[in-house]
Amino acid sequence: xxxxxxxxxxxxxxxxxALAAATAVMLLVSPATATTPVAPPADTGPIAGEQxxxxxxxxxxxAELDALVATGVDLDHHVERxxxxxxxxxxxxxxxxxxxxxxGFTLGEVLYRPADARARVAERDATIAEHAAENREFAAxxxxxxxxxxxxxxIIRADxxxxxxxxxxxxxxxxxxxxxxxxTLTVERDSGPGTAIGSGGTQTISRFVDAGVYLYHRGAATxxxxxxxxxxxxxxxxVAVAKVREWLPTPETSxxxxxxxxxFVTSYLTPTELYARIHELAAQFPDLAEIVELxxxxxxxxxHAQAVLGTANASRVAVDSLAWGHEGGNGISVELVNPxxxxxxxxxxxxxxxxxxxxxxDGAGTVTSTAAQVVAALNSGAGSLVRAYTYRGSTGxxxxxxxxxxxxxxxxxxxxxxxxxxxxxxxxRIGKHRDGSKPGxxxxxxxxxxxxxxxxxxxxxAERLLRNYGHDGRTRQLLNNLDIWIAPxxxxxxxxxxxxxxxxxxxxxxxxxxxxxxxxFLGRDSWGxxxxxxxxxxxxxxxYSGASSSCTSGTYAGPSELSEPENRNLDWLASxxxxxxxxxxxxxxxYFMWSPGAYALPDRTSAPRPTLAQESFFWGASSRILTAIxxxxxxxxxxxxxGPISDVLYSAAGNSGDMLWYKYGIYAWNFEVGTSFQPxxxxxxxxxxxxxxxxxxxxxxxxxxxxxRQRPTSTLAVAPSSTAGMVNVTFDVSEPASVFYTxxxxxxxxxxxxxxxxxxxxxxxxxxxxVGTTVNWFAVDAAGNVEKNYRPDGNGKNYRKGTAVLPTS
Ligand SMILES: [Zn+2]
Numbered sequence: 019x020x021x022x023x024x025x026x027x028x029x030x031x032x033x034x035x036a037l038a039a040a041t042a043v044m045l046l047v048s049p050a051t052a053t054t055p056v057a058p059p060a061d062t063g064p065i066a067g068e069q070x071x072x073x074x075x076x077x078x079x080x081a082e083l084d085a086l087v088a089t090g091v092d093l094d095h096h097v098e099r100x101x102x103x104x105x106x107x108x109x110x111x112x113x114x115x116x117x118x119x120x121x122g123f124t125l126g127e128v129l130y131r132p133a134d135a136r137a138r139v140a141e142r143d144a145t146i147a148e149h150a151a152e153n154r155e156f157a158a159x160x161x162x163x164x165x166x167x168x169x170x171x172x173i174i175r176a177d178x179x180x181x182x183x184x185x186x187x188x189x190x191x192x193x194x195x196x197x198x199x200x201x202t203l204t205v206e207r208d209s210g211p212g213t214a215i216g217s218g219g220t221q222t223i224s225r226f227v228d229a230g231v232y233l234y235h236r237g238a239a240t241x242x243x244x245x246x247x248x249x250x251x252x253x254x255x256x257v258a259v260a261k262v263r264e265w266l267p268t269p270e271t272s273x274x275x276x277x278x279x280x281x282f283v284t285s286y287l288t289p290t291e292l293y294a295r296i297h298e299l300a301a302q303f304p305d306l307a308e309i310v311e312l313x314x315x316x317x318x319x320x321x322h323a324q325a326v327l328g329t330a331n332a333s334r335v336a337v338d339s340l341a342w343g344h345e346g347g348n349g350i351s352v353e354l355v356n357p358x359x360x361x362x363x364x365x366x367x368x369x370x371x372x373x374x375x376x377x378x379x380d381g382a383g384t385v386t387s388t389a390a391q392v393v394a395a396l397n398s399g400a401g402s403l404v405r406a407y408t409y410r411g412s413t414g415x416x417x418x419x420x421x422x423x424x425x426x427x428x429x430x431x432x433x434x435x436x437x438x439x440x441x442x443x444x445x446x447r448i449g450k451h452r453d454g455s456k457p458g459x460x461x462x463x464x465x466x467x468x469x470x471x472x473x474x475x476x477x478x479x480a481e482r483l484l485r486n487y488g489h490d491g492r493t494r495q496l497l498n499n500l501d502i503w504i505a506p507x508x509x510x511x512x513x514x515x516x517x518x519x520x521x522x523x524x525x526x527x528x529x530x531x532x533x534x535x536x537x538x539f540l541g542r543d544s545w546g547x548x549x550x551x552x553x554x555x556x557x558x559x560x561x562y563s564g565a566s567s568s569c570t571s572g573t574y575a576g577p578s579e580l581s582e583p584e585n586r587n588l589d590w591l592a593s594x595x596x597x598x599x600x601x602x603x604x605x606x607x608x609y610f611m612w613s614p615g616a617y618a619l620p621d622r623t624s625a626p627r628p629t630l631a632q633e634s635f636f637w638g639a640s641s642r643i644l645t646a647i648x649x650x651x652x653x654x655x656x657x658x659x660x661g662p663i664s665d666v667l668y669s670a671a672g673n674s675g676d677m678l679w680y681k682y683g684i685y686a687w688n689f690e691v692g693t694s695f696q697p698x699x700x701x702x703x704x705x706x707x708x709x710x711x712x713x714x715x716x717x718x719x720x721x722x723x724x725x726x727r728q729r730p731t732s733t734l735a736v737a738p739s740s741t742a743g744m745v746n747v748t749f750d751v752s753e754p755a756s757v758f759y760t761x762x763x764x765x766x767x768x769x770x771x772x773x774x775x776x777x778x779x780x781x782x783x784x785x786x787x788x789v790g791t792t793v794n795w796f797a798v799d800a801a802g803n804v805e806k807n808y809r810p811d812g813n814g815k816n817y818r819k820g821t822a823v824l825p826t827s
Contacts, residue, residue: 068111068543069135070522072694074126075118077104084619086123087564087668092524092572095690096607097667106668109522109572130694135521138286138470138696142229145285145699149231153197160194160256170194171203171252173260174234178244179277186277186489188238189223191250191258196225196232201253203235207245215259218245224302228284229291238279238489275490282481283474283706285699288517289464289510290436292473296446296480296506303484306497307448312505313590314583315440317528319511323347323426324539326409327354333389333416334409336538337396341403343428344438346371350403354392356385356420364391366399373400377420390414411534429542432518443587445505448483450498458597459720460684461713462505462588465549465604465674467512467523468695471702471709472603475691476506478710483717496717499724501596509549509584521696524548524572526584531569544570550604550673551575552585555680556616556625557672563619564669575672588674592682599720600678601713602688605705606697607667609690610644610655610712612636613679615663616671624664625676633768634810635685635802639719641756641772643687646715650708663688687716726801730755734793734820739786745822747785749773751797758810759795761787766794767812791822 072094077083083097083104092109107129110118119125160170174190189205202225207218223237249259274280287295300307323339335354339347349371357376364378364387375395377387387395389408396406404426408414430438449456461479463472483502486493496502507513509526516523525546531537536544551558551565551573558565558575565575580586592600614625628636644655659666663675667690678686689712692705731752739746749757757773758766773783773795787793796817797805808816 068113069132069520070109070111071115071128071132072107072109072130073115073128075106075108076102076124076126077106079103083668084563084622087573088619089118089121090566090568090571090573091118092522093668094606094695095604095609095667109524132521135696138698139517139521141699142285146229146231149228149233149284150197153194153232156192157194157197169252169256169258170254171250171256171258173248173250173258176205176248176260176262177277178241178262178264184489184491185241185244186238187221187241187245187248187262188236188277188279188489189221189248189250190234190236191223192234193252195253196235199253200225203250203252206249206251207241208247209243209245211246213246215247215249218243225298226282227295227298228282229287230294233284236279236485238277238485240489275492278482278490278493279485280478280482280710281707282478282485283703286470286517286696286702287474287477288436289441289473289507289513292477292506293442293444293510295477296444296504299480299484300446303487306450306484306487307446307480308452310445310447310503312443312445312587314586315442316509316511316526316583318438318440319430319432319436319514319527320344320438321428321430321527321529321542323350323428324542325352325424325426326539327352327421327424328389328409328416328419330416331409332412332414333418334412335389335392335396335406335414335418336409336533337404337406337426338538339404339426342438343426343430348425348427350426351423352396352404352421352426353423354418354421359383364395366395368400368403371403372423373403375399377418385417385420387418388415389418392418407533407538409538410536429539430515430519432514436514436518440583441510443505443508443510443584445503445591446480448480448497448502448504449500452501454501454594454596456499456501456596457599457720457724458501458503458594459717460503460505460591460594460597460600460678461603461716462508462591462600462674463603464507464509464513465584465588465602467509467516467525468521469603469605469691470516470696471605471691471705472689473506473513474702474706475603475689475709475713476504478706479713480504480506482710482714492718496714496721499721500717502717503591503594503597505588505591508588512546512549525574526582528582529569530574530577536570541570546574547576547582548573549582549584550602551671552580552582553589553672553674553677554579555672555676556614560671561618562616562625562669562671564616565671573670579672585674589677592678592684597682597684598723599716600675600684600686601716602675602678602686603691603709603713604688605691606694607659607690608653608655608692609659609666609688610640611661611663611666611675611688611690612686613662613676615669615673615676615688617664617669619669622669625680627662628679632685632802634798634804635723636687637768637772638756638798638802639685639716639723640687642719643712643715647708647712650711651704653708659690689713723801726799726803728753728799729803729807730797730799730805732757732795732797732805732818734795734818736822736824738824741786743789744786745789745824747787747791747793747822748783749795749797753799755797755799755805757795757797759793761785761791761793763792764794765812765814766796766817767810770795787822789823793820793822794818795820 096107209218221239223235323343328334341347360383393406511527529545617624678684758770
């Protein structure tokens with residue numbers, strides 16, 4: 019039996035006829051004979067220059083899913099259980115897809131192509147350009163002395179509303195110099211109809227900048243009377259006046275008070291922009307937030323300049339600059355020259371940064387230098403500029419072909435505004451008391467570079483917390499009592515690479531491939547460590563499944579646990595002793611998950627399960643968080659996609675959620691946001707809003723957990739049904755809590771049916787059951803308090819019992 023954890027080993031499983039028949043409309047690849055092991059592919063990673071697609075892989079069950087994971091293929095986070103088997107999504111280049119097919123895996127539809135990512139970037143660029151153009155037009159109009167009545171400041175909206183006993187005025191205004199000048203604007207208020215401007219006091223509003231482009235000024239403040247008019251005098255002396263409107267109250271059922279401000283992102287943000295954004299926020303709210311630079315810088319968005327000369331492997335010569343590309347490597351060039359004469363000797367000459375190799379010839383003038391000889395000559399003659407080596411472990415016995423002058427390149431396309439140096443990684447720490455005395459909550463995103471929406475969820479959440487503090491009592495409760503850490507991009511190098519070079523980049527950019535492996539220019543898109551497989555608990559190194567030791571695999575676990583600075587940063591964050599809750603934000607698939615996240619093959623030996631009490635907390639809190647998500651546009655994360663990672667997705671050895679839970683005892687959740695890595699902006703925006711709802715709700719869960727010792731109580735209500743012989747049954751609970759029930763007389767457990775998880779605030783679902791049905795149930799709240807102290811393990815007796823009969827009147 020081969021070791022299932024060794025690189026390249028794969029299990030061959032027959033693809034059953036039933037699955038093949040069910041999927042006959044899709045591209046079908048004939049499986050090889052089921053019992054014949056297939057030789058592992060020489061190279062599991064993408065070939066540089068090839069972009070990747072997201073492709074369905076049709077599997078007959080979880081065993082074949084395990085086999086797919088064991089190949090080290092790059093999977094996104096979508097695993098769907100269907101009637102005919104399991105559908106996973108692989109991120110593969112065309113040549114990787116061919117290798118999977120050759121190994122007997124059945125590929126389905128191509129769901130996402132590189133052109134889709136290019137369209138997203140183009141859309142983002144167009145949005146930013148549009149905002150910039152609007153700013154220029156406004157500035158030009160305001161500066162035009164012939165234009166009548168044009169002010170350089172314009173009030174967009176002024177909204178008055180009440181929140182509890184508070185009165186709030188929210189103002190948005192655009193200033194023509196807002197792109198370049200950092201000034202806040204001062205809003206003067208009257209104190210009601212017929213009163214003087216200024217008599218109601220003043221408030222300041224600050225710049226709202228997104229993706230480096232100024233949008234407008236915004237801000238809200240508490241007022242003591244309802245103003246009728248507000249006035250803004252810009253720093254240049256121009257004036258704008260607007261009438262105040264009454265803002266519609268938000269529904270009673272919303273956890274967000276009236277006038278709660280949200281919607282703070284308008285386009286995708288690169289890691290550079292994400293960090294700039296949290297720096298601006300911390301500068302604007304110095305009493306409530308600070309920036310923390312995490313202890314480890316990344317290895318940097320940088321590479322050595324490289325080239326591979328030649329086409330046949332045995333005669334290829336790989337050349338790398340010693341200097342980083344941006345530090346001189348990109349200026350180096352190499353040429354292999356046929357001297358055009360007989361009996362020439364092999365020689366190397368260096369002129370500045372140009373390296374000329376004069377190839378050896380025989381008496382007839384035919385080139386005779388082999389790749390190995392050219393490599394040796396380059397290393398001795400130009401070893402101060404470059405390092406040469408034969409291609410991927412070849413002995414280099416092939417005679418090289420002459421090559422025209424070839425420029426070495428790091429092939430990095432980001433503008434110079436993206437640093438090539440080892441990059442600091444930043445978190446914003448939010449709370450009134452940031453001294454470790456309050457329960458800590460950690461949210462972090464972009465372990466996986468190509469997941470562009472999750473970082474926006476963290477930014478939106480940070481903005482909501484800070485910008486609602488001044489006027490929303492419930493937000494103030496959170497910030498006064500929690501210590502919130504938000505790290506929008508754990509993997510900025512990979513993130514930049516994903517935006518500017520290779521949209522499908524998942525890992526960091528560190529090259530751990532040996533010179534005999536894929537370290538050369540053609541391997542560059544497959545380098546990197548999967549930052550969500552490099553942690554310390556239940557890892558590849560501990561024998562767990564779902565990570566690879568191949569440096570080119572999509573799930574490469576790295577050379578050792580915590581080998582990567584990105585991972586050491588998260589370990590440092592998690593080791594803050596007051597952190598009790600965390601959210602690891604990924605995309606996509608609309609999942610909501612917790613530990614265990616890994617098992618060991620062949621018997622699926624799982625990392626330990628949480629206790630029932632812990633599980634009850636995970637479920638109770640999850641129902642609240644998922645309800646908040648659903649409130650945005652009624653998108654429900656289904657129960658089938660809620661639960662332990664290894665149950666609802668696949669084994670992921672060495673993932674961060676498991677480290678936080680098992681090593682630090684943090685209640686650690688994982689979001690899989692949305693439908694794809696880089697959806698169109700309309701969808702990305704909606705996902706940002708809904709999952710930010712969920713992340714803010716996690717803060718409320720953390721706050722309530724700290725204070726809640728109260729057990730929920732529940733009641734069963736029975737009402738007539740329009741169907742003969744049936745009645746309608748609903749549950750009512752005393753506080754936000756989940757109800758698990760049975761209808762067959764069995765004792766209810768956490769495996770029992772979960773009563774509509776949105777049921778608390780919106781009124782629960784109605785169950786139509788036969789008259790006389792036995793209903794057994796219990797309620798559990800988000801802090802893990804179970805009704806009547808029942809132990810929901812199937813052995814307890816103290817659950818609630820009822821019968822579905824109409825009450826007698
Ligand atoms: Zn991910």
